[in-house]
Amino acid sequence: MSANIKIPQTHHRLSIHIGVNGLSFIVEDTQTKDCLLWRNQTYTFPGNDYNEWAKEVGYVFKQEELLQKRFACCDVMIDTHKHTLIPTSIFKAEQAIEVLKQLFDVAYLDEINYSSVNALQATCIYALPAPVNAMVFKYQHKAKFYASVIPLMYFIMGRSEFSRALLHYAHAHVDLILMQGEKLLLCNSYAIDRFSTAMYFLCFALKQWQLNPRSLSLYVSGSLKPTHIKQLCAFFPSVTVATSATGLFATESLNLQYGPHFFPLCASSVEV
Secondary structure (H helix, E strand, O other): OOHHHHOOEEEEEEEEEEEOOEEEEEEEEOOOOOEEEEEEEOOOOOOOOHHHHHHHHHHHHHHOOHHHOOEEEEEEEEOOOOEEEEEHHHOOHHHHHHHHHOOOOOOOOEEEEEEEEHHHOEEEEEEEEHHHHHHHHHHOOOOEEEEOHHHHHHHHHOOOOOEEEEEEEOOOEEEEEEEEOOEEEEEEEEEOOOHHHHHHHHHHHHHHOOOOHHHOEEEEEEOOOHHHHHHHHHHOOEEEEOOOOOOOOOOHHHHHHHHHHHOOOOHHHHOO
């Protein structure tokens, strides 16, 4: 490793998104907002094989010299469905794993992490796969790990519509976030086996909170196909792809899959 590779990239943000649909590495200039590197890769093995996830992450690091530099800001988003929000006022770090165990089957090697969402006065608790964390730390010692639902929350909080929802679709689970004004109504993950199941959970959540689909602004992201978008548009008059304001991608399919990878975790995450 050359000496210049060890120099921290002060004005660059490395964003790594690791999920059941593949992984993405993005290097962004935090001053100009230019994308300096984008590397994506799909999987050919079961999405819950975390040792294989780690091998793929290490492979990309080895192939790209820029990724071997020490970044002052390295955010790692992992598509974990094992996440929950609780009021910060009652949150206790030593009880985080017990809270998750009440909701999910937490694996022995899962690492339990948490992150404050100050705007909601809440704390997000989530489980992370240890092999992936170890592989990233091998190259990026300042890496911070988050559930991928966190930047999605910040995105939907920043929208101006009164009644709004975000649906992030993956092949094994769907994340749903509902908001009215500044009030968060729902932030949950549901196991699914097909798109129609995701639609069911979305409609059920709207019925539970008595939200009218005709007056709802729906934002979508993930591995959605054109037929999925058509189905959504049949039920909702306002369907928008959730993507970065920088508009880096030329097609809707790329925006769906990779746009959220550019979302900042909060305002401070993009400061130099």
